[in-house]
Amino acid sequence: MNVITSRRDFLKGSGALFIAIPLSSAAFAQTAAGAKTVDAAQVDAYLALHADGTATIYSGKVDLGTGLRAAFPQIAAEELGLPINRIHLIEGDTALTPDQGPTSGSNGIPKGGMQLRQAAATARQALIRMGAEKLGKPAAELDAIDGEIRPKAGGAGVSFASLIGEKGFELKLDGKAPVRDPKTFKYVGKHVPRPDVPAKVMGRHAFMHDLDVPGMVHGRVVRPAKINASLVSVDESSIAGIPGAQVVRIKNFLGVVAPDEWDAIRAARLLKATWSGGGLPVNHEGLAEHVRKGSKVSGTEMLDEKGDFTATFASGAKKFSAEFYWPVQSHASLGPSCAIADVKNGEATIWCSSQGTHRYRKHFADMLAIPSSKTRVYYVDGAGCYGMNGHEDAAADAAFLSQAIGKPVRVQWTREDEHGLDPKGPAQVITQDAALSDDGKILAWRTQMWCPKPTANLPTIPLLAPVEAGAKQTPGIATGSLSSGGKPPYDVPNLQVQVHWLEETPLRASHLRAPGKIGNCLAVETFMDELALAAGRDPIDFRLAYMSDPRGRESIERVAKLFNWDTRVAPRRDGKGRGIGYTQYKGDETYVAIAMEVEVDAGSGRIKVTRVAATHDCGQIISPDGVRSQVEGCILQTIGRTLFEEVKFDTNHVTSRDWASYPILTFPDVPEMKIELIDRPDQPPRGAGEAATAPVAAALANAVFDATGIRLRRVPFIAQRVKAAQAEMTTKNG
Amino acid sequence: MAAINFTLNGSAKTLDVRDPEKPLLYALRNELGLKGAKYGCGLGQCGACTVLVDGEPTRACVVPIASLAGRKITTIEGLGTPEKPHKVQTAFIAEQAAQCGYCTNGMVMTSAALLERTPKPSVTQVKDALAQNLCRCGTHDRIISAVVRASEGTRG
Structure with a gap:
């Protein structure tokens, strides 16, 4: 593999723990008239060339540990024709970067990266035009190479700096500007080490949690034992003995601040408050039933229909039905959320790890009753989030506390806060019905899904503090696209895919990695295995018989080879088994096939995943190691989500508020993994942050059936569920 | 106010302590300027705050400062420097064994202690040594490879 070392002083520079933080007056001065544009339609929003031959690229999308910090410079270096070690990247700062939407839905590269590519391609064309004039040669004979416009045939060139200096392009981004031919790629598709890894490994990377702002105090928010309870009274004397501790109360929002962090923690623990009301309509054990039958359905939507399901199902020789449940799960970020806010003199400066700093700028501004133009949000790396966790809540907490006391406030959520209060991936119920003809062909298939309906045009996910403080905020439910992936990726003649939209969900929802799609794929792909068995076919052979998409076929065929698939119809039932799961993410994006081997201990019911093989086709690959790392993470995290994770709650609040009650995958659970990336340089790049999660639960369940x-x-x-199912099967089989 | 004496990354330190129950993590991060150890749970469950006390991996989020008088504390800043990284750190960089990187401190410190005890660990020994260190991003496989690389072994 061709290894390109990124800028040396990037590595060294990121070793500094303290990063320069502009104070708010300076920050706003920078955004004054004549400053850098953040208009996403302008080339200058994305990049700036400098007189010293370097360039800065600006991204509204941020690196959440996913490798975009390597990938964006790769894309820009390639298109501009500039050595990658001359490129700096600024992420997520609302005053300097274009609003490219939140970093979610695996769209960092497909959307954010491609906007950057077009901006850089537009810039290159402009530089070539300028170079043509200066060199007195036709533009068609010139190219941008190593920071110069040079004749393609060779000969002297002129530097970008001498052509444009610092003055900017003042050009609209041209979505049709020609981009480089993949055959000529120097950076894209090659290995570029991630610039943030060395400092992370040396303990010197500045996370959000590590920032200090001059004059900052520490804040903690005190929340009731029952969700949504109202604050009746506060006994401020209960923390009188703590030096400098101060209570902040805004309606039902209750917090403490203190100069010393440990004192703030003690104050939050000791503060006596009385609450009333609150609670939840159902506990986690009753939720599956509640989702399926107890929740109010606001409407049923037919997402896909082909042929005549009802008639063909009725006429089928063999009929099958099954119901699946995916529980509420938490982002369970390893570091509880943290943020700093400095709100004074009608200005707000907020440092947080939000995936959507631009979006939340307005949200924060509205809740604080400060104009957006006076609100600046900086992105600073946090602990990994996989959708929206508590980052923005911690920022809102810090902002209200800061506004109340007139000093910068740092809020660090606790483990209990993060597990208890982060917005959750909501529960889903999925049913499957299908019929086979008497010669074992799929006649009819219906998927039905029950999941909460996302509020139309909701600008942002509602936060806790504005509700408690009675501040301005648009209410609603956000979930990500939970109903995607319910359509079987096979050629089925008679099909219905419908969703029953629930009006509510008991815990605050957000998008959690691959929203809905892991559960939907579990339903579709284990059902496909049931049909294969009934049709007397091997699960892979059966899938290929219904698969016309050549890229899908290749993914499945290659995973079978990679895994050394044991072609067979009947399950082994000897405690060891193999299973397959396949998806084309969101129906038209990345292709993933996963084969998995498990061992099931008959005594304990414990499942151990021993071996995984995956093929992954996300079109053009920008950063191969970045994609591989994401695929590994998708697989391992989702094995944990499938085997262990369920948010537990009673009718008061979430009860699984630590790692003992909400276990995740640990090292002894890690299987042997083989991953094959299928690179298609001529295809558009698709996302890699989520796709490989989708078939994991399905492959695992299918392997457990085989075992x-x-x-x-x-x-x-x-394990208890496996044991219970074993007992039930023994009873049934007499 | 009590004065606690200990050795921190090879140097003698004295810390005036108002609350002897205050966990070491807060003294390291807020008073001693060492922010490599991270707050992950405050419960000793996840390992993000791991430091070495007399060479043993220790959860700084739960160990009271008062219990550390006379002990030798090593944090990740004392394990290696950007100019002279520890072999475990070199291997983590080579394997790109971090995603968000929040757990990395604990992974590096626990792995360094493992290699002191067991210079050539098997993959199973690596997994067992790190069993109480949580990673949410799913970087485990690379971390295992990094520890094996640091021990100059092969994954087999």
Whole structure:
């Protein structure tokens, strides 16, 4: 593999723990008239060339540990024709970067990266035009190479700096500007080490949690034991003995601040407050039933329909039905959310790890009753989030506390806060019905899904503090696209895919990595295995018989080879098994096939994943190691989500508020992994941050069936459920 | 106010302590300027705050400062420097064994302690040594490879 070392002083520079933080007056001066544009339609929003031959690129999308910090410079270096070690990247700062939407839905590269590519391609064309004039040669004979416009045939060139200096392009981004031919790529598709890894490994990377702002105090928010309870009274004397501790109360929002962090923690623990009301309509054990039958359905939507499902299902020779449940899960970020806010003199400066700093700038401004133009949000790396976790809540907490006391406030959520209060991936129920003809062909298939309906045009996910403080905020439910992936990726003649939209969901929802799609794929792909068995076919052969998309076929065929698939119809039922899961993410994006081997301990019911093989086709690959790293993370995290994870709650609040009650995958659970990336340089790049999660639960469940004859349809697949299913099967088989 | 004496990254330190129950992590991060150890749970469950006390991986978020009198504390800043990284750190960089990187401190410190005890660990020994260190991004496989690389072994 061709290794390109990124800028040396990037590595060294990121070793500094303290990063320069502009104070708010300076910050706003920078945004004054004549300053850098952030208009996403302008080339200058994305990049600036400098007189010293370097360039700065500006991204509204941020690196959440996913490798975009390597990938964006690769894309820009390639298109501009500039050595990668001359490129700096600024991410997420609302005053300097264009609003490219939040970093979510695996769109960092497909959307953010491609906007950057077009901006750089537009810039290159402009530089070539300028170079043509200066060199007195036709533009067609010139190219941008190593920071110069040079004749393609060779000969002297002129530097970008001498052509444009610092003055900017003042050009509209041209979506049709020609981009480089993949055959000529120097950076894209090659290995570029991530610039942030050395400092992370040396303990010198400045995370959000590590920032200090001059004059900052520490804040903690005190929340009731029952969700949504109202604050009746506060006994401020309960923390009188703590030096400098101060109570902040705004309606139902209650917090403490203190100069010393440990004192703030003690104050939050000791503060006596009385609350009333609050609670939840259902506990986690009753939620599956509640989703399926107890929740109010606001409407049913037919997402896909082909042929005549009802008639063909009725006429089928063999009929199958199954119901699946995916539980509420938490982002369970390793570091509880943290933020700093400095709100005074009608200005707000907020440092946080939000995936959507631009979006939340307005949200923060509105809730604080400060104009957006006086609000600046900086992105600073946090602990990984996989959708929106508590980052923005911590920022809102800090902002209200800061506004109340007139000093910068740092809020560090606790582990209990993060597990208890982060917005959750909501529960789903999925049912499947299908019929086979008497010669074992799929006649009819119906998927039905029950999940909360996202509020139309909701600008941002509602935060806790504005509700408590009675401040301005648009209410609603955000979930990500939970109903995607319910359509089987196979050529089925008679099909219905419908979703029953629920009006509510008991805990605050947000998009959690691959929203809905892991559960939907579990339902579709384990059902496909049931049909294969009934049709007397091997699960892979059966899938290929219904698969016309050549890229899908290749993914499945290559994973079979990579895994050394054992072609067979009947399950082994000897405690060891293999399963397959396949998806084309969101129906038209990345292709993933995963084969998995499990061992199921008959005594304990414990499932161990021993071996995984995956093929992953996300079109053109920008950063191969970045993609591989994401695929590994998708697989491992989702094995944990499938085997162990369920948010537990009673009718007061979330009860799984630590790592003992909300276990995730640990090192002894890590299987042997083989991953094959299928690179298609001529295809558009698709996302890699989520796709490989989708088939994991399905492959795992199918492997458990092969090992035991048990169909697991309720996540998580904890040992007790396996034991219960084994007992039920023994009773049934007499 | 009590004065606690200990050795920190090879140098003698004295810390005036108002609350002897205050966990070491807060003294390191807020008073001693060492922010490599991270707050992850405050419960000793996740390992993000791991430091070495007399060479043993220790959860700084739960160990009271008062219990550390006379002990030798090593934090990740004392394990290696950008100019002279520890072999575990070199291997983590080579394997690109971090995503968000929040757990990395604990992974590096626990792995360094493992290699002191067991210079050539098997993959199973690596997994067992890191069993109480949580990673949410799913970087485990690379971390295992990094520890094996640091031990100059092969994954087999």
